[in-house]
Amino acid sequence: MRSGTRSGMQSSGAMRTLATAAVTAAALGFGFAGQAQAAKTLVYCSEGSPENFNPQLNTTGTSFDAARPVYDRLIDFIPGTTQTRPGLAESWTVSEDGLTYEFKLRQGVKIHASKTFTPTRDFNADDVLFSFERMWKADNPYHGVSGGSYDYFGDMGMADLIGSIEKVDDYTVRFVLTKPNAPFIANLAMDFAAILSAEYADAMLKAGTPEKVDQEPVGTGPFTFVAYQKDAVIRYTAFDDYWAGKPKLDNLIFAITPDASTRWAKLKADECQVMPYPNPQDLETMKGTAGVTLLQQPGLNVGYMAFNTQKPPFDKAEVRQALSMAIDKEAIIKAVYGAAGQPAKNPIPPTIWSYNDSIEDYPYDPEKAKAMLAEAGVTTPMETDVWAMPVQRPYNPDAKKIAELIQADLAKVGLNAKVVTYEWGEYRKRCQAGEHDMCQLGWTGDNGDPDNFLYNLLGCDAARPGGSNIAKWCDKEFDDLVRKAQTVPDTAERTKLYEEAQVVFHREAPWFVIAHSIVSEPISDKVVNYKISPLGSHEFKEVDMK
Amino acid sequence: MLRFLASRLIVLVPTLLGVILLAFFLVRQLHGDAVEVRAGERGITEEQLAERRHALGLDRPLHEQFLSYLGDVVQGDLGKSYVTQRPVLDEFAELFPATIELSVVAMIFAIVIGLPAGILAALTRGSFLDHGVMGAALTGYSMPIFWWAILLIVLFSNTLGLTPVSGRLDILYYIEPTTGFMLIDTLLSDEAGAFWSALHHLILPSIVLGTIPLAVIARMTRSAMLEVLGEDYIRTARAKGLSPRRVIWVHALRNALIPVVTVIGLQTGTLLAGAVLTETIFSWPGVGKWLIDAIGRRDFPAVQGGILLIAMTIIAVNLVVDLLYGLINPRIRLQK
Numbered sequence: 096m097r098s099g100t101r102s103g104m105q106s107s108g109a110m111r112t113l114a115t116a117a118v119t120a121a122a123l124g125f126g127f128a129g130q131a132q133a134a135k136t137l138v139y140c141s142e143g144s145p146e147n148f149n150p151q152l153n154t155t156g157t158s159f160d161a162a163r164p165v166y167d168r169l170i171d172f173i174p175g176t177t178q179t180r181p182g183l184a185e186s187w188t189v190s191e192d193g194l195t196y197e198f199k200l201r202q203g204v205k206i207h208a209s210k211t212f213t214p215t216r217d218f219n220a221d222d223v224l225f226s227f228e229r230m231w232k233a234d235n236p237y238h239g240v241s242g243g244s245y246d247y248f249g250d251m252g253m254a255d256l257i258g259s260i261e262k263v264d265d266y267t268v269r270f271v272l273t274k275p276n277a278p279f280i281a282n283l284a285m286d287f288a289a290i291l292s293a294e295y296a297d298a299m300l301k302a303g304t305p306e307k308v309d310q311e312p313v314g315t316g317p318f319t320f321v322a323y324q325k326d327a328v329i330r331y332t333a334f335d336d337y338w339a340g341k342p343k344l345d346n347l348i349f350a351i352t353p354d355a356s357t358r359w360a361k362l363k364a365d366e367c368q369v370m371p372y373p374n375p376q377d378l379e380t381m382k383g384t385a386g387v388t389l390l391q392q393p394g395l396n397v398g399y400m401a402f403n404t405q406k407p408p409f410d411k412a413e414v415r416q417a418l419s420m421a422i423d424k425e426a427i428i429k430a431v432y433g434a435a436g437q438p439a440k441n442p443i444p445p446t447i448w449s450y451n452d453s454i455e456d457y458p459y460d461p462e463k464a465k466a467m468l469a470e471a472g473v474t475t476p477m478e479t480d481v482w483a484m485p486v487q488r489p490y491n492p493d494a495k496k497i498a499e500l501i502q503a504d505l506a507k508v509g510l511n512a513k514v515v516t517y518e519w520g521e522y523r524k525r526c527q528a529g530e531h532d533m534c535q536l537g538w539t540g541d542n543g544d545p546d547n548f549l550y551n552l553l554g555c556d557a558a559r560p561g562g563s564n565i566a567k568w569c570d571k572e573f574d575d576l577v578r579k580a581q582t583v584p585d586t587a588e589r590t591k592l593y594e595e596a597q598v599v600f601h602r603e604a605p606w607f608v609i610a611h612s613i614v615s616e617p618i619s620d621k622v623v624n625y626k627i628s629p630l631g632s633h634e635f636k637e638v639d640m641k
Numbered sequence: 642m643l644r645f646l647a648s649r650l651i652v653l654v655p656t657l658l659g660v661i662l663l664a665f666f667l668v669r670q671l672h673g674d675a676v677e678v679r680a681g682e683r684g685i686t687e688e689q690l691a692e693r694r695h696a697l698g699l700d701r702p703l704h705e706q707f708l709s710y711l712g713d714v715v716q717g718d719l720g721k722s723y724v725t726q727r728p729v730l731d732e733f734a735e736l737f738p739a740t741i742e743l744s745v746v747a748m749i750f751a752i753v754i755g756l757p758a759g760i761l762a763a764l765t766r767g768s769f770l771d772h773g774v775m776g777a778a779l780t781g782y783s784m785p786i787f788w789w790a791i792l793l794i795v796l797f798s799n800t801l802g803l804t805p806v807s808g809r810l811d812i813l814y815y816i817e818p819t820t821g822f823m824l825i826d827t828l829l830s831d832e833a834g835a836f837w838s839a840l841h842h843l844i845l846p847s848i849v850l851g852t853i854p855l856a857v858i859a860r861m862t863r864s865a866m867l868e869v870l871g872e873d874y875i876r877t878a879r880a881k882g883l884s885p886r887r888v889i890w891v892h893a894l895r896n897a898l899i900p901v902v903t904v905i906g907l908q909t910g911t912l913l914a915g916a917v918l919t920e921t922i923f924s925w926p927g928v929g930k931w932l933i934d935a936i937g938r939r940d941f942p943a944v945q946g947g948i949l950l951i952a953m954t955i956i957a958v959n960l961v962v963d964l965l966y967g968l969i970n971p972r973i974r975l976q977k
Contacts, residue, residue, distance in 0.1 A: 138812060144934070146724050241726045244693060306726060324818065325735055326926035327809060348812050352924040360794045361806040520677040561686075 135640040136346040137622065139633065140358040140367035144326050144351055147241060149309035150286035151230050154246050159286040160633045164318035164331045164347055165207070166289035167338075169198055169223065170280055174634055175626030177395070177447055177543025179284050183218065183315065184268075189584050193275030194258075198223075200266040205336035207319040209311055211302070212295050218315050220262040225293035227260055237296060241309045247287035251541065275582040277589060281542040286632070290315065317342040317636045326351055343639035359617070362387065368619035368640070371633055375435045375492075381617045392627045393437060393444050394614040397548065398490035398537035399606040400481070400501065401566035403529055408473050415604040417467035419457040421508045422607060427500050431493050432610055439608040441597050443548045446629035447540065448586070449593035454601050465508045475509025482515045482534040484522050489631075490537035490612050497535060497609065526565045534565050535609075543630050545593045550577045553600065568605035649960055656956065657949070661714060664948040665707055668941055674699055675723040675939040697723060710945070719949070720942035722935070729946035733928060737950070738821030739809065740920070740927030744912045746843050747851035752905065755855040759862025759901075760894070766867060774859060781856035786915060790849045790922040797845060804845050807924040811838040846923040850915055854908040861904045865897035872896075898969055906962030910955045 145161035146153055153159055171182035181187075184198040204218035229237040230245040231254060248254065256279065258271040272279065282288065295313040299305050312320050315338065318331035329349040333342045350367050352358045358370040359377050363384065373381060381389045402409040402418065409415060424438050440456035443449070468475065483498035484491070491497065498514045505512045512533070517525060526534040540547050551557060555574045557564035573596050580592040600606075616633075618625050623639040676693045694700045698709075713720060719729040762774040798806045809823045810816065814835040816826050824843075827835035869875065870893055878892045879885075917929035928947060935943035 136812075147726070242696075242723075244696075249689070309726075322815070322817075324926060325732065326930055327924070328812065330815065350808060350812060350924065351926070352807060353930065354922045354924070356791050357794065357807050357922055357924060360791075360799055363799050364802070364806050366806050366808075366812075 134345040135343065136348060137344050137369065137635060137638060137640055138348045138350050138367040139635070140352040140361050140370040141329070141349040141633075142351075142355075142358070142372055143353055145323075145329075147309045148312040148320065148323070149241065149291070150289045151226070151245055151248065151291075152241055152309060153286070156631055161329055161349060162289065162312060163286060163316070163632060163634060164636070165312045165316045165320050166286075166291070166314035167204075167316050168284055168286075168288045168290060169200075170284040170288075172284050172543065172628070172630060174637055175628060177281075177540075177629050179280055182284070183223075183290055184283075187280075193277070193582050193584060194272050196270045196272070196279065197263070198268045198270070200268065201338060202266055204315050204338045205334075206292050206294070206315055207313045207334060209295075209313050209320070211307065211311070212292075212298055212313055214292065214294055214313075216294060218290070218292075219265045220268050221265075221293045222290050223268045224260060224262055225296060226289065226291045227257070229291070229296075230287070231257060231260075236300060237305060237308070240305045245287070247285065247541070251282050251285070251287070253282065277581055277584050278542060278544040278546040281544040281547075285542050318344075318347050339636075342636060344635060347635050362617055362619065365619065368622050369616065369625060369633070370618075371616055373615055373617055375433055378434050378615055381615075384617075386620050387617050388620055390616045390618060390625075390627050392614050392629065393446055394489060394612040395444055395446060395540040395543065395629050395631055396490040396537060396612055397439055397442055397444055398436075398488070398535070398609040398611075399439070399442070400497075400533050400535045400609060401526070401531075401568075401606050402604075403532055403534070404566050404568040404605055405529060406532060408471065408477075409532060411471050412603050413467055413471040414473060415607075416457065417464040417471065417508070418505070418510075419604050419607050420460045420467070421464035421510075422501055422504045423459045424456070424609065425459065427497055428610055430500060431491075431496050432612070434613065435492065435615070436610040436612050439611050440601075442553060442600055442606065442608060443545050443593075443597070444540070444611045444629075447543060447545055447548070449545045449590040449597075451594040451597040454597060457604070461504070461507050468508060473509075477510050479505070479510050479512045479532045480515045481505070481512045482522070482526060482531045484519060484535060485516050486519045488537055489539055490610065491535065492612075494535045501533075524561075527561050527563060529560055529565070529567045531565075533607075536565055537609075539631065545589075546577065546581060549593065549596055549600075550581065553605065554578070566605035568603070570599060570603055570605075573599040573603070646960075646964075649963065653956060657953065660949055660952040661711065661945070662707075664945045665710060666703075668936070668939075668944045669703070671936070671939060675941065677939075714949070719946035722943045723940045724935075724938050724943070729942050732931065732943065733947060733950050735818075735821065736926055736928045736931050738818075739823070739925060740913070740916055740929060742822050742824060743843065743846055743850060743919070743925060743927060744909070744916060747847040747912060748854060748905070748908070750847050750851040751855035751858055751908075755858030756862050756901070758855075759859040760866055760889070762859070762863040763866035763870065764889070771863075775863070778856040778859045781852045782860075784852055786849060786852075786918045787922060789852065790845070790919065793845050793849065794922075805838075805842050807842075807922070809839060809842050809925065810835065811842075814838060846919050846925055849922070850912060850919040853915060854905070854912060857904055857908060857911075858901060862897065862901050865900045866893060869893045869897045895969060899966060902962055902965055902969065906959045909958040913951055913955065 141157065141160060143157040145158040146155065147158065148162045148165065150159050150162045150166065153162065167183045169182055169184040170179050173180050183201055183204060185201045187196055187198045189196055200220060200223065206214040206218055208214060228235045230248040232238060256272055256276055258273045261269045263269050291308065292313050296308050299307045317334055317337045319334045321330040321332050323329045328351060331347040333345050335341050352361060355372055355374045359373060361367045362370050378389065381387055402415045404410055428436055428438050440454055441451055481498045481501050483494035495514065495516065502512045502514060516522065526536060538548060538552055551563055553564055553568060553573065554577055555569035556562065558567050558569040576592050576596040576599065580589045583589050614627055616627055621641045623641060625638045628634055675697065676690055691700065698706060721728055722732060725732065758774050762771040765771050794806055797804045805811065814832050816830050816832065816835060819826050819829055823839040824836065827839045875888060875893055878888045913929065916927055917933055919925065920927045920930040928951065932944065932947040935947060
């Protein structure tokens with residue numbers, strides 16, 4: 096393994112010795128010698144070690160990033176967007192009733208080889224069936240392997256949504272759903288829907304080492320997995336036979352660098368070329384550093400404070416509107432987010448399609464707020480509470496400080512708010528149970544579909560006690576719109592419905608929407624075509640180096 | 642000597658039992674368990690929670706969990722990590738050599754500089770040099786590790802370009818771990834230059850990790866030397882007409898070393914604790930960083946196993962230190 100991959104590993108940190116090494120490798124007749132002279136290696140300073148290399152089992156972005164180079168999905172996100180395009184499925188048809196999805200699979204797709212496995216066939220329907228059945232069917236021999244917990248499959252409601260999966264022929268797979276669900280296609284583009292190799296799984300099962308499937312991944316993706324040294328480095332090399340053409344990078348290396356200051360130092364020293372999650376206080380320096388470009392974009396998230404619409408006086412839309420005007424959002428952004436956040440006006444971030452930019456946010460107007468409260472019959476001073484989660488979240492770096500700012504603003508209109516907090520798990524549970532008056536929370540999107548925010552967080556189904564609609568807000572007009580959008584496959588038509596739903600949301604103001612975080616990623620100027628993913632992933636399939 | 646060793650080993654049993662007990666119950670005092678920590682905004686239904694807790698055995702009574710864990714530990718089984726599903730012992734064994742390598746080099750750095758500095762300060766007591774050494778030691782002792790590390794990185798790696806920022810080896814080299822000790826593995830490999838790269842990568846982290854022990858050793862050596870230098874036998878040695886060098890290096894130092902060796906033993910614990918930060922900043926794949934991750938993820942088997950194994954290491958080092966006393970000072974050996 097070592098000498099075999101040596102020339103494939105020629106890399107950037109020590110470019111100076113590259114030529115010599117390449118010549119040596121070529122002379123010794125090692126693999127990849129032909130490309131060695133121009134070997135392009137990108138080092139990504141990743142922030143942590145993956146849990147394993149199977150996205151079906153993972154729950155963290157760090158783990159998804161580490162598995163992504165190796166795998167494909169039936170559907171793909173277009174890099175840098177939340178839009179989808181064909182992946183391993185070349186095309187698909189949806190039945191009239193929106194229940195049957197028939198996928199035509201790509202032919203001639205090669206599967207990676209590894210230390211312990213050499214594929215004898217191309218990708219086909221069996222791989223699709225294996226991948227989904229492992230997560231879906233408790234009697235699949237792999238279901239219990241490596242802990243057997245398929246969080247995302249469960250969380251996206253796939254277990255209930257899928258009625259059956261059939262292999263029509265080697266290159267056709269049919270999914271029958273239990274109810275129409277347009278976001279299904281976006282779900283299939285998510286990492287958990289990665290397509291594994293059924294043949295590899297069989298081989299590992301026979302060898303008595305099924306967990307290898309999750310530790311030494313084999314897929315059809317743009318890069319093959321070479322080696323992983325825990326907490327140190329993950330190595331990948333380009334898959335020459337990749338169906339969409341060999342990637343432009345020859346080698347991809349994740350240098351695991353947990354500390355943000357160290358990542359930045361490494362980027363400056365050209366020990367890596369792309370880094371995620373910089374320290375907010377370094378952003379200004381990054382902008383002025385030669386050889387470095389700072390990419391910035393709103394994240395796929397929203398931080399908000401939900402009014403409990405089932406408790407008076409928050410059951411009145413006028414009261415919620417008044418309170419939305421009583422709080423100085425700009426001041427919160429300035430004091431808490433700085434350059435790392437932008438004020439929100441809609442419940443979905445601007446990177447999601449159907450974002451309604453024509454909506455105008457409530458202005459900060461405490462005088463008007465006071466008058467509206469009086470008009471709505473609110474007697475002041477009134478005792479209330481503002482909840483603050485005890486942990487930092489991507490959409491909310493300091494909930495306690497925000498709560499204090501809100502507390503001060505509310506005092507000006509006659510509300511005495513107490514700041515309440517609990518341990519994180521407990522906090523979420525109590526907000527979901529509806530114990531609060533005003534509870535801060537937020538959401539990071541999964542699949543880039545508006546449904547993932549609007550139906551999940553604001554639909555009537557989720558307003559039950561314990562549901563994730565913590566405003567406990569059930570508005571028939573809004574609910575009808577988002578439900579209808581689930582059944583319509585046409586994106587243009589869905590966009591209209593969601594735009595309208597955002598108008599209803601704005602009018603009814605069940606949340607005081609606070610902010611979307613701004614994602615920043617400094618990259619070296621040598622890197623070409625790297626895009627920040629609005630989905631929060633880090634992807635190198637189409638990236639090149641100068 | 643053997644009886645001494647045996648008595649020390651017997652004392653080990655209750656000590657280790659205490660460590661297991663503490664680790665087991667303390668980690669369970671943290672809010673939330675592995676199942677809850679994994680659930681984000683979405684939360685988790687009561688059924689899912691119950692099902693997963695059951696799968697991990699977290700729904701059993703605490704004493705039952707403890708006894709079954711203890712039974713496994715006695716048989717050498719530290720369980721599987723909740724997060725990676727790999728045996729804790731394997732994960733620890735994979736990462737521990739990196740921590741040892743860093744700690745050993747840091748300790749060598751601390752001794753090589755700290756010991757002569759302390760002696761020098763003692764011999765020039767009250768001088769400018771003495772104050773300089775002791776001032777530097779105090780600064781080193783109170784240095785925030787994080788700040789110190791970043792300062793060194795910015796100066797030596799970013800500004801001067803002399804040292805690599807982080808990691809154990811230049812990514813140009815791909816060395817399959819044989820022993821896990823990078824200095825040894827690179828020597829065993831046929832990659833020219835890899836050994837130097839590994840050494841190069843050790844410079845900054847060992848300076849950072851070695852700074853506090855260095856300061857402690859320098860101060861301890863100074864005060865121990867000062868005490869010994871005032872003893873009657875030193876005066877006698879001087880009166881005999883022995884050369885000052887012989888008086889200091891043979892008569893004084895040997896006696897002054899006893900407390901110093903104790904401190905070195907005790908500092909091993911500090912070193913392992915300090916390794917957590919140093920490893921995080923320098924992306925050093927050791928057990929310190931791993932243990933912190935495990936605590937954050939409420940990965941009980943990893944935390945318990947990690948604490949137990951680290952405790953065993955510290956105990957072992959201190960045992961070696963005790964044995965060293967005998968070598969340095971025959972009086973101790975005879976008393977036993």
